[in-house]
Amino acid sequence: MFNETEHTVFLPHDRLGALLAAIRAGGWQCVGPRVEQGTIVMAPLAEDEDLPRGVQAEQAPGQYRLGTDAKRRHFAWANGPQAIKPLIFAPQETLWRVARDADGRLAFETVMPDAPKLAVIGVRACDLAALALQDAHFLRKGRTDAHYGARRAQLFLVAVQCAVPASTCFCASTGDGPTPTVGYDLALAELDEGFVAVAGSAPGRAVLHALGLAEASPVQIAAAREQGDAAAAAQTRRLPGRDLREALMARLKHPQWDAVAERCLACGNCTAVCPTCFCHTEHDIPALDGASSRHEREWDSCFGETHGHLHGFNVRPDIRTRYRQWLTHKLAGWHDQFGRSGCVGCGRCIAWCPAGIDFTAEVAALTGASGGSGMEER
Ligand code: SF4
Ligand code: SF4
Incomplete structure (x- = not known):
């Protein structure tokens, strides 16, 4: 994020709905964080009002509790139980069928999944790193998983910088967060009055262009950088090395x-x-x-x-x-x-x-x- 070669713009909070509309106009269905059953899950988003605004998630070993965020931000929580994984590596699915005809001959049929264009809103830096690892497994050269690959090709990823890590987070020690740096179509850093936004792909650039946003100011860009650094420094858990x-x-x-x-x-x-x-x-x-x-x-x-x-x-x-x-x-x-x-x-x-x-x-x-x-x- 904050790639110096990219145009960095500012999205006021009251234009968040317009961002979702521009994504939908590109043909993507929006999926993102919603409060359900006392936690934050990934679910279809009809409008920006569905996002968990003003919510925080307190996490500790064996504990997950929702709280409130006085600043009424949309992404003042670290994560819920789901990442991108269930959206592309289905928990359960049929891979193929076989049927026997009247003469006893077997006919095999590959069953491919519905793979709509899906925009995932609120992806975290650790989720992007995890997606890259899942890609390395499922999209290996010569051994590509067709079901995973079909869904993966349809993703549009809107990443969000983590400004409020949970006590359980330790992505700074693994080198995977809390600020997204690669693998997104759009990346957002939420400030009190809106989002510093940058594109990471041609589809992301097209969506931002459609919104006609003003450039982010140097003060806003610096504030976003500083809150990413502060979020990394606030993490108390860590691994003692990256190669154990x-x-x-x-x-x-x-x-x-x-x-x-x-x-x-x-x-x-x-x-x-x-x-x-x-x-x-x-x-x-x-x-x-x-x-x-x-x-x-x-x-x-x-x-x-x-x-x-x-x-x-x-x-x-x-x-x-x-x-x-x-x-x-x-x-x-x-x-x-x-x-x-x-x-x-x-x-x-x-x-x-x-x-x-x-x-x-x-x-x-x-x-x-x-x-x-x-x-x-x-
Ligand atoms: S979540 Fe994992 S580590 Fe914890 S009790 Fe279950 S299997 Fe064991
Ligand atoms: S902290 Fe590491 S091991 Fe635990 S769920 Fe996240 S990626 Fe998996």
Whole structure:
């Protein structure tokens, strides 16, 4: 964001509806944050009034509570349980069907998803980083996932700088936030009177151009920069490094794995809310008459008993080995697969863990790192 080569404009709060209208005029349906069931979820947006204006989200290990923002900003909260992941990597979907004709011949049919043009409003920097990681997995050269790819190609991403990080956030330590820098079509930084806005793509430029906005002033641009720096400095949790591969793989027998297994419920919440987790399982659902079947994919979790089941035995028979798999894959194995860690510091796995297990505190306990890990809340 604040790319010096881009025209930086200012969008007053009362033009936010016009921005959504311009996006819709480009053919995109708008999806964005809304308050539902005591949290902020991604849902269809009919108008800017649907956004959670004046709302804050207080987060801590095992806790998520909505509060109020006296400044009545639209994005004064860090994140909800969902990122972009469910919008393009569907929690459950049919990949193909097969039917048997009267002569017993099988006919296979690929089932492609509806993939409307979708504008996602309020994407955070950590969400963009997570999307890049999911792209690296699902759009690998020669092994592109058609279902993911179809939805991904239709996205228009409106990113928002995080000015009010949650206590669970640690994106500054992973290098993924809190200010969006790449991967967006439009990026916004909300000030009290409106948004500093910049485009990151040709479609984004066209939308901003249609609004005929005035240039942002140097004071507004500086204020946006400063609040991004302040948001990074306000984060109290952190990881002790961006490459923990050696440190973790040298500690596979550390007693902390037993300690965390005593608390972990193996519920899989952390993997469901994690924007980078991509494990899934596939199975067939035959019709009762045996004439057809459909092949389904659904999210899976390394905390589930069946995830580690191989023919005749289970490679991860207990919670200790499953938690170790989750954390060492995320922070060690991803370096081999994708050249970086699989954690973008969003903190969702901390807030949405019913046992209040703190990812950063576990890493600190395992590696002997000190400070900045939010241990005081354990
Ligand atoms: S491991 Fe936790 S903090 Fe890291 S990206 Fe996943 S949910 Fe977010
Ligand atoms: S770490 Fe927490 S969210 Fe993850 S499986 Fe264990 S209890 Fe569930």
